[in-house]
Amino acid sequence: MSIAAVERETGLPKDTLRVWERRYGFPRPERDPRGERLYPEDQIARLRTVKRLMDRGMRPGRLLALDADALMALAEESSGDAPPRSALHDLALFLLKTHQAGELRRELVQVLMRDGVSRFVLETAAPLARQVGDAWARGELQVHEEHLLSEVLQAVLRQAIAQLGAPAGPPLILLTTLPDERHGLGLLMAEAIATLEGARCVSLGTQTPLHDIVAAAIAQNADIVALSLSSNATPAQTVESLRLLRAQLPPAIGLWCGGAGAGRIKRLGKGLRVIGELAELGAALDDWRATGVAARG
Amino acid sequence: MSIAAVERETGLPKDTLRVWERRYGFPRPERDPRGERLYPEDQIARLRTVKRLMDRGMRPGRLLALDADALMALAEESSGDAPPRSALHDLALFLLKTHQAGELRRELVQVLMRDGVSRFVLETAAPLARQVGDAWARGELQVHEEHLLSEVLQAVLRQAIAQLGAPAGPPLILLTTLPDERHGLGLLMAEAIATLEGARCVSLGTQTPLHDIVAAAIAQNADIVALSLSSNATPAQTVESLRLLRAQLPPAIGLWCGGAGAGRIKRLGKGLRVIGELAELGAALDDWRATGVAARG
DNA sequence: TATACAGTTTTGTCCAGGACAAATATGAGA
DNA sequence: TCTCATATTTGTCCTGGACAAAACTGTATA
Structure with a gap:
């Protein structure tokens, strides 16, 4: 996988990937016949974990000095501290993890009808979006599950806006x-x-x-x-x-x-x-x- | 404006901007006390025009050799050849140019109701999106007007999908x-x-x-x-x-x-x-x- | 006249290794 | 415990070189 592909995959700029290699010795990609970097899959996976922990506030110098096992241990450990949630958020997160998009959508529409647009946005949609972001940073949720929630919430919100006139x-x-x-x-x-x-x-x-x-x-x-x-x-x-x-x-x-x-x-x-x-x-x-x-x- | 900001504005990668400067002598940004590139507004405007003409299939070597006046003349000239349109598309483009988003939305919903989802997508939405893209490339429409159409069409389509069940x-x-x-x-x-x-x-x-x-x-x-x-x-x-x-x-x-x-x-x-x-x-x-x-x- | 092919030019992206300031951490003194 | 000055970390920018993919050119063939 080329350096441009890794940038697209991980969101880490090319310049940063190169300077990390120079300073910390990781990642250490192979080279193709032209001398261009080729990143193997396991290093990309490790970079993904590093990025996730950095979004939690950790600094690259420490993370990149760790070997693969220590990094995984740290990722596991840091996922321990889960914040309090409401029953609805628990349900939403469960539906998201089990990929029941249709069910999730129905559930949210029902809450929207019950609470009205304003309460729905302030008390349900916004906190849910925040919690899903946190859950992603902790590694509990995958990126595609976050994408899915975003898409479902968008559909529900657009419907609500359309009905407002x-x-x-x-x-x-x-x-x-x-x-x-x-x-x-x-x-x-x-x-x-x-x-x-x-x-x-x-x-x-x-x-x-x-x-x-x-x-x-x-x-x-x-x-x-x-x-x-x-x-x-x-x-x-x-x-x-x-x-x-x-x-x-x-x-x-x-x-x-x-x-x-x-x-x-x-x-x-x-x-x-x-x-x-x-x-x-x-x-x-x-x-x-x-x-x-x-x-x- | 820094090189990173110009990349965000124009979509031209930093590497490309630097190599153009080296090869063609344009853009020729000023430098700040650190020696970093600072692009003045007029050069950014010219880069926007270059990008637009390149999306029409022209090659950078020629465009960058032109001076500002010749470039504008070329942009004007190339906007001459407009493709045939239907009456609805004319109306939609007119509403877009006069920024009547609400009216455009109502118009599109009406067509959706009349033709059904399938015909609406195939005969109205898709050709319209294409024509707006072309109109942008010709310089007839601004980027924000393209964004606006995209947003309005998205709202209409999501509504249609929601109603399909x-x-x-x-x-x-x-x-x-x-x-x-x-x-x-x-x-x-x-x-x-x-x-x-x-x-x-x-x-x-x-x-x-x-x-x-x-x-x-x-x-x-x-x-x-x-x-x-x-x-x-x-x-x-x-x-x-x-x-x-x-x-x-x-x-x-x-x-x-x-x-x-x-x-x-x-x-x-x-x-x-x-x-x-x-x-x-x-x-x-x-x-x-x-x-x-x-x-x- | 149109089409396929070989050769040339153009063009974007990559590389190395250096530099610097903004952001962050650390320690001293109130 | 808090505030400020100093030290370290970190991302982004720089130069100038290199190369292959893409695009264009012209020539030979159906």
């Missing part, structure tokens, strides 16, 4: 994610809440280049650009993107961001509103309306 | 895309058609690592893994991925692929079925059922 606004909110952010679930949850609060929402989906976010915001005459920041990108990259975006966006257009990755950002520039929790979105919209059009020019 | 199968089809493929529209269209034909579909969404496609196929006990290949990735990369996937997947599980990128692949290995057009999917499913379980082991 389109409010007249204002504000008009443009929703999307930065180019390196692949997770679209937070976006959909925000869209559901905002639509419920009477805001008109236009979503561009995930991974929109900055230039096109700006172009869309101007073309649509949006009041607010809302970004969902998840956990993948480095804080430095995210801060740079937000800075560029704020600079290119007309000052009258608000820039809001939320999601798991929003909390990590410390040096947030001016003209940027951070929504720490989805539950705050409603209050933020009230604020926006209270401030009045005049104050915003 | 879940068939019992067989076959059980696992749908997803390769890790570097971000377009999920083809996937959804395939899911709609296959569901309509009585196949049970489980979608993992876009960008699943190969290892997890295999794990999911085995865990779900799938009969077929269906991939949607769009236009972005290099043929060589795609072929490598398909070869690896075929090797890791149990032989009894079929590997099917379709989409705009499937046509470009020439050296397709054994055990791989290419669906040239969405309309062939139904016939392929009939084939699969006719072949019988025994023959597949």
Whole structure:
């Protein structure tokens, strides 16, 4: 497997793979006749484990010094501390592990009907997404099971949004994610809440280049650009993107961001509103309306 | 703007940007105090145009030798040859350009109700997606407008799939895309058609690592893994991925692929079925059922 | 006139090994 | 126990060279 394929598989950049090899002696791929790296399957598996433990906060220097057995032992051990869960989350995780996608979907739709859109998003969907992310980091759940939940939740949420109908606004909110952010679930949850609060929402989906976010915001005459920041990108990259975006966006257009990755950002520039929790979105919209059009020019 | 940011913005890899600079003298970024490249906005805009023309089939050597004016002239000129369209497509493109997302959605839902799912997908959604892609390549449509159509079509299609209900199968089809493929529209269209034909579909969404496609196929006990290949990735990369996937997947599980990128692949290995057009999917499913379980082991 | 083939050019991706600053950990003093 | 300064770790960037796959060219054949 070539270095490009390993980058796609594991998410570890080529530069990082090469510098690890130089510094820590792992991975130690074979070479093809051209001298290019060829990674055997067992080293890729080990890299996957390393990545998973790094997402739990561990540092590569220690992990890469470990041999395969010690690494597996560490992965096992660190999966011990499971957080408390509700009965519904237990059921959802069980259905996910046994791959009963249809059943899971029915269960979630039932909760949606019982609790309504707002409670469903805040009390069921958001905590579930978080717990599944944690379970993945602990190695309890595989990536494809996380993908599956994301897909099922997306179907349920889109159905809910469609049934809400389109409010007249204002504000008009443009929703999307930065180019390196692949997770679209937070976006959909925000869209559901905002639509419920009477805001008109236009979503561009995930991974929109900055230039096109700006172009869309101007073309649509949006009041607010809302970004969902998840956990993948480095804080430095995210801060740079937000800075560029704020600079290119007309000052009258608000820039809001939320999601798991929003909390990590410390040096947030001016003209940027951070929504720490989805539950705050409603209050933020009230604020926006209270401030009045005049104050915003 | 750093080289990493330009890669995110334009989709051109860092290595390519550096080698272009060395060979053709463009782009010619400034340097920060550390000696790192800083790309000014006008060069990024020019790179965007180059990328767009390259997606139309032109070669970088010529494009990069042109100055800014000649490049713009070429871009204008090449946008001249528009293909024939139907009245509906004209209307859809008009609504897209004037950013009337809600109206577009209503229009599409109406066509869906009138024609049924199958005709809607084959005669409306698929040609529309293709034409919008072409219009983007010609520079008539901006990226965000393409994103918007994708989002609206996704909403409509998911609604249609939800209303179809879940068939019992067989076959059980696992749908997803390769890790570097971000377009999920083809996937959804395939899911709609296959569901309509009585196949049970489980979608993992876009960008699943190969290892997890295999794990999911085995865990779900799938009969077929269906991939949607769009236009972005290099043929060589795609072929490598398909070869690896075929090797890791149990032989009894079929590997099917379709989409705009499937046509470009020439050296397709054994055990791989290419669906040239969405309309062939139904016939392929009939084939699969006719072949019988025994023959597949 | 159209098609198949061989030779040439173009082009993207890989390599090595060095460098540096941002992020993180560690230890000293209040 | 907390705060701040220092040391270590770590990812990303740099240069300039290399090579094979892909694309284009022109020639020979049906």
